[in-house]
Each structure stands twice: as structure tokens, then as C-alpha cells.
Amino acid sequence: MYQSKKVRMNRLFGNGRCLDVAIDHGVCNEPSFMDGLEDMEKVVALLAAAGPDAIQMNYGQSDLLQNLPGREKPALVMRLDMGNPYNRFRHRDMWAVLQNASDPIAPALRMDAACVVVNLFMLPDEPGLFKQCVENIARVGQDCEKFGMPLMIEPLVMQPNSERGGYLVDGDAEKIVTLVRLARELGADIVKADPTSDPADFHRVVQAARCPVLVRGGGKADLRQVFANSYALMRQGAHGMVYGRNIYQHDNPARVVKALMAMIHDGVDDAEAWRIYEASGR
Template sequence: MQIGKSIRLERIFNRNTERTIIVPMDHGISVGPIEGLRDMREAVGDMVQGGANAVLMHKGLVRCGHRMEGRDVGLIVHLSASTSLSPFPNAKTLVGTVEDALRLGADAVSVHVNLGDETEARMLQDLGDVASCAQGWGVPVLAMVYARGPKVKDEFDPETVAHCARVGEELGADIVKVPYTGDIDSFGTVVDGCCIPVVIAGGPKLDSTRDFLQMVSDSIRAGGSGLSVGRNVFQHKNRVRLVEALHKIVHEDEDVDAALAYIGE
């Protein structure tokens, strides 16, 4: 592996555990300035304080609070976008380049692909093109790959999720983000079919902190490499403590009860 890519990956992954806690903050383009992301300096600061390994955001947000005096965290610049106002919200388009991300000091870039969408072909081409460009610069690529389209009956089906992970791997991503399949055994098959780190998405905001922590813990036990979760983290009522609890599960192999007690729930 290129030395530059190795160095950048170590800014995203804990070098001892080879796992990561990524907090996506790219929701503003999709749904606007939602709760938890109105003050970006505060949001990023809380994630850093809690011990997140990286945050993920669009290029224009980096100036709004990523680098703060005395604090640092890995930066992933997201290159895909669509809005909930569009008649085709699952059709992601590229809105940035690898070079844009490098100029901002990013450690990695990310691309979103929705398999099964009518515009799947273009999204696959975008991921392939970005991966080729990023390889030339030694920049890691995170592929967010989901199954969302007219023919998709269940986006959490283990075979479907394994297909998503494999697409990210085969098109040149260095990390792939997919939905959790619901249990350790089935998610283990997803991880086994992929030779790059697999991290889980958060999905809709969960009502139960325990359920969220259990999902993360189970994904780690299945061989996953951590999480890339937004709303279930930055919208939590005690988000700093939550990230600290996630750190204990992901990097210290704490059990869910101990992590939950740490939050005070």
C-alpha cells in the first residue's frame, strides 16, 4: 500500500485496534440544518471530546469548525449529494473532487452509491472514477453502498448487504459502509466476503441507546471495523458521553451494560 494512504488511514483508524468511530455530518444537503448540526463548531468539538476518530462532511463545512485550536480529528470529505426535495432523492451526484478534499487537508474522501436506483450506472461510474483518482494521490476512499430501488425488497437482507459491500471493495474503495443485517452470524458473512474494513451505518434515529450500543457491539463481534453513524450520535441528549461509551465498546471491547452505565442510563 502507498505510504501516503497508510498514513492517512491511521488518522481515521485507531492503529492498535484497527477500528474506527466515524461521525457523518453531511446531512445538511439532504435534509437541511437539522438538530445537532446547527452549530458545527460545537458539534465537531463534542465529537472530538468524546473520542471520535473522524468526522465526515461536505467541502463547504470544513471551514465551519473542523480544525480547532488544541483539537484534531480525522477528516473525510464527502463527494456525493442529493436532496430530499428532489423527485429522485436516491440519485447521488458528484459535487466535489479528490483534489478539493486534498486542498482542505482531508484524510479521505467518501462516495455514496444506491444499488438498484435507476441512476445506478452513473453512481457506479462515479465511485470507480473517484477511486482511480484517489489511488493516484494516495487518498483512502470510503464507499457508502446501500440497496435502494424498485427491485429491492429488503435493503437489510444479508445477501443484499454482502453484495453492497463487495461492490465497494471491487470498485477500489478502502473502507465500505453498509447497513447492519440484524444479527452477528449474518453480518459475519458480509464481513467474510470483503477484504477491506466494513463499518456499519446507523439508519433511522433509534429510540433506545441500548439498542444502538448493542448493534455496534454485535457488529464488532461479527468482525466489523466500527461504525459510521450520524443522527444516532450527534442528536443524542448526552452525545459526548455516548461517543465515550462507543470508544469503550469499539476500542476497549467493553460490554454494553458497562458502556450504558457510563452514559448514566
């Protein structure tokens, strides 16, 4: 008997909140994302010991987490797709494909994942890429319903590559809300959403989702500002975060995890989170 979505969701969301540390950046094929992920075995062991709710990985690296002994380890969130919108330049052909085209969620079932995640890219003048994402989600969604696997959709509204080059998110609340609403229409059980440019607008994203909303972290930023932004978004109704580079590219990722877990699960503000971060380094 396959697990129900509720059982798997319970593995992710302690008290309805979740910190998911994303280290699935290898399939982005963007060298700037890889700093800090050179030794995946070491990274996974360090993050698992730090104790976030989940670690987001691809199938080919997920054994590093699932082979760790003991029951007290983070849940596995498995990335199912890959694409080329992350690169610094715009390709002639923009694409997003499932990593296992013939049976998309089979790897997640084999590795006992608690959730799977798929992108929903919205790039200017790239309707074909958007169509591919919708087709991917439709394919994965059918299997998720069949096997009781929660589906996380990652709606990403991006700026034109010509603006500054590379993977740049458009924080326009109207665009984000519209795409998040579409993610829900497509069957999202969890939405991984970009922060709105004005955090005070983020409650509109939560309203549109009608399911748990985790904030996407993006590129590495000043940690105090990351904490301040995170707290502001939590106050707007976010259920947690999916942070990658803002954790694994810091000198001591475990300290960042500890501070964010206190914010997410204990309700501390950004100032207290910073104190926790500093105190854990002594």
C-alpha cells in the same frame, strides 16, 4: 510528496478500529436529518472535544474542524457526493452527483482529509442512479490512487419508496453482501455498510469486503438497543461505526461518543457501554 493511503488510514484507525461521527447530512436535503445540526460551529466543537476517531463532513463545513487549534483532534472524512434518494418521496429523476465535478478530491486534499466517501445506491427500478454512482466511484477512485487518498464506499440497498416512504434500508444479507462485494471490486479501501437484519449474518459482509468495514447507523433509535446492536456487529467482525443521528440527535452526544469509543477500542460489551454512558452524565 503526497501521503500514502497507509499514512492516512493510520490517522483513522487506532488499533485497527474507528468511530466516525457523520454530520454531513446537509447535502441530503432532508429536513428531518437536520435536527441537532442547526449550529454547526457548536456541534463540531462539542464533537471534537468528545474525541471520536473521525468526523465526517462536507467541504463547505470542514473548516470548522480543521481550523481548530492543536494536534489532538479527530481526523476529517470528507463526503464527495450528494443525491436525492434520502427524501420522503420518490422524485421523477433520481440522481447522485459529485460536489466538485471538475476535480473531485481536490477539496479533500486542500483540507487535509484522511479519507473520502462516496455512495453506491441500489434502489429498485433505478438502474440510472446505480450507473451514476458507479461512474462517480470510478472517477474518484482514479484520483484516490493518484494522490494516496483512502476511498470509503457506502453501498446502500434501499427498499421501494412505496413500502413506507422515505429513506429505508433493506437489511437482506444477500443483497448487502452482493453490493459490498461490488464496492470492493470498485476499489474500496473502507466499506461503510448497513447492518444485516440478523446481526449474526454480518460476518459475511466483512468477508466480502476484504477491507475495514464500518457499520452505518441510520436513523435515531433507542440508545440501549443501539449499543446492543453495535456490540453484536463488532463480535461479527466490524471494525467500528459511522454513526450520525444516533450521536448528534441525543441530548449529550459526548456521552454517546465516550461509550462507543470504549466498545470499539477497549472491547467493552453493550452493558458496560451503557454504564459508561450513564456514569459520564453524573
